[in-house]
Amino acid sequence: MYEDFETQEAVPEAASMIETFRAIGYSLETAVADIIDNSITAGAKHVTIHRFWDGGKTIITIKDDGAGMTNDELIHAMRPGAQNPLIERDEKDLGRFGLGLKTASFSQCRKLTVISKKNKKVSYWTWDLDFVAECKKWKLVHWCLDTFKDSLNDVSSGTIVIWSELDRVIPTRTDNTNEVEKEKFSKAMEKVRDHIAMTFHRFIEDKQISIIWGSHAILPWNPFCPSESKRQSFPVDYLSGGVTLTGVVLPHKLNFSNETAFHQAEGPNGWSGQQGFYVYRGKRLLLSGDWLGLFRKEECYKLARIAIDLPNSQDAKWQIDIKKSKAYPPSYCREQIEQYARKVRLYAEEVFRHRGKILKQRAGQQFYPLWLEKRKDSSWSYVINRDNPLIIHFKKLAETNPSEAINQMLLLVESNVPTKVIFYNEAKDENMHDTYKMLDEVTIHQTAKALYDSFISQDKSPLQAKALLKIIEPFNYFEDLIDSL
Numbered sequence: 001m002y003e004d005f006e007t008q009e010a011v012p013e014a015a016s017m018i019e020t021f022r023a024i025g026y027s028l029e030t031a032v033a034d035i036i037d038n039s040i041t042a043g044a045k046h047v048t049i050h051r052f053w054d055g056g057k058t059i060i061t062i063k064d065d066g067a068g069m070t071n072d073e074l075i076h077a078m079r080p081g082a083q084n085p086l087i088e089r090d091e092k093d094l095g096r097f098g099l100g101l102k103t104a105s106f107s108q109c110r111k112l113t114v115i116s117k118k119n120k121k122v123s124y125w126t127w128d129l130d131f132v133a134e135c136k137k138w139k140l141v142h143w144c145l146d147t148f149k150d151s152l153n154d155v156s157s158g159t160i161v162i163w164s165e166l167d168r169v170i171p172t173r174t175d176n177t178n179e180v181e182k183e184k185f186s187k188a189m190e191k192v193r194d195h196i197a198m199t200f201h202r203f204i205e206d207k208q209i210s211i212i213w214g215s216h217a218i219l220p221w222n223p224f225c226p227s228e229s230k231r232q233s234f235p236v237d238y239l240s241g242g243v244t245l246t247g248v249v250l251p252h253k254l255n256f257s258n259e260t261a262f263h264q265a266e267g268p269n270g271w272s273g274q275q276g277f278y279v280y281r282g283k284r285l286l287l288s289g290d291w292l293g294l295f296r297k298e299e300c301y302k303l304a305r306i307a308i309d310l311p312n313s314q315d316a317k318w319q320i321d322i323k324k325s326k327a328y329p330p331s332y333c334r335e336q337i338e339q340y341a342r343k344v345r346l347y348a349e350e351v352f353r354h355r356g357k358i359l360k361q362r363a364g365q366q367f368y369p370l371w372l373e374k375r376k377d378s379s380w381s382y383v384i385n386r387d388n389p390l391i392i393h394f395k396k397l398a399e400t401n402p403s404e405a406i407n408q409m410l411l412l413v414e415s416n417v418p419t420k421v422i423f424y425n426e427a428k429d430e431n432m433h434d435t436y437k438m439l440d441e442v443t444i445h446q447t448a449k450a451l452y453d454s455f456i457s458q459d460k461s462p463l464q465a466k467a468l469l470k471i472i473e474p475f476n477y478f479e480d481l482i483d484s485l
């Protein structure tokens, strides 16, 4: 190609390459998930995750009983960029860039040891980032912690990934008696567990793999709650390239089979956070609860979840990133996705609104809401229904015991503010509700005048009386009217 030209090798400088690798932006949970991907691709039936708290010397291990690697294969696997991302991958292969093992590990720790067993032979190699930086060469070390040398004795083949010096998770000098750091680590690991339950739920449900957390198998978390009979599934829609959309609107809280099921369905990021698309590549969940920039997350759509299923041949078109935690729908199918999602969202809004609503008339029976929502000139207001029998009762009570009547009425109003409906309307419309706009001037004038007269009778001067009125809600909104008294 360039036979007639001088060439010069420009090998990437090891220390700075490492820092680049470390900055790819994995979280602890996405990093662990990437390691589990490799185990699944290697045909593992069991993956076991252990954590050994020891302050700054804490260790995390991820072990599988998959195919394992020979010594040469292991050395190759430890090489950054072991495979060309452009090479077509097997449908079941969860890898792509040939980087996951290294980048996911380095994003969390300074020392990565992999021990692997294949054909009854155990091999191990370690990347020690401090050593690489020191000798300025990408050199593996044939070293492994003695405690883990025998960890593959109980499997005929398999691999264990050992992360130590987890400087990105626990500060290096942390003492093992540091309870604060210990608690933080334990919280971070709970997040990892929840992320695994979600990311690999299809594999776990299909019994393709069992992921063991210490001593228990992780239970799958399926965002679509398939066993809830009152959920609404939408017909599948097909996009080009074999991509499918499947929308589900989860039942309203009152219609979940039970309270525990409702709380479980909420998911790691809470009800509002988990709404949106769930992008799967094969059985693997890449992205969860995200409207992919097409819509905003809003409270009223929290019951809407839509699965997007991609075959892995679509990686490039959907711009799947190294961390497998991002995806971008190609422009030619955005419109179709948007249309589909609109329908699902609309239905989700109905379910949320109808069931969260106190104001709606029940079919076939007289119903007396306490609050009425009114819309005038594109703004909402909420007024007490004067025909509600309780209000009539208070009026009667006021004839004999006014202070008790007022007290009871205030209590009733305070305990029944229709916050859900107000919140919903606000989220939907930018317009603020402004109840005072709804008050007619005659009523305000009458009430203001009555109060003004009472102040005067209490020996206040007209100026003082007006000044007092102006600091009492809602008269503060009607300065001109008060001045004219």
Ligand SMILES: Nc1ncnc2c1ncn2[C@@H]1O[C@H](COP(=O)(O)OP(=O)(O)O)[C@@H](O)[C@H]1O
Binding pocket: 038, 039, 042, 064, 066, 067, 068, 069, 076, 077, 078, 082, 083, 094, 095, 096, 097, 098, 099, 100, 101, 102, 158, 159
């Ligand atoms: N747990 C494992 N069992 C068997 N082989 C593995 C395992 N982890 C990694 N490998 C091998 O190492 C290679 C590189 O892995 P990785 O860096 O994650 O990149 P990718 O998964 O994109 O290929 C894999 O393609 C696989 O051949």
Ligand SMILES: [Mg+2]
Binding pocket: 034, 037, 038, 094, 095, 096, 099, 100, 101
């Ligand atoms: Mg991988």
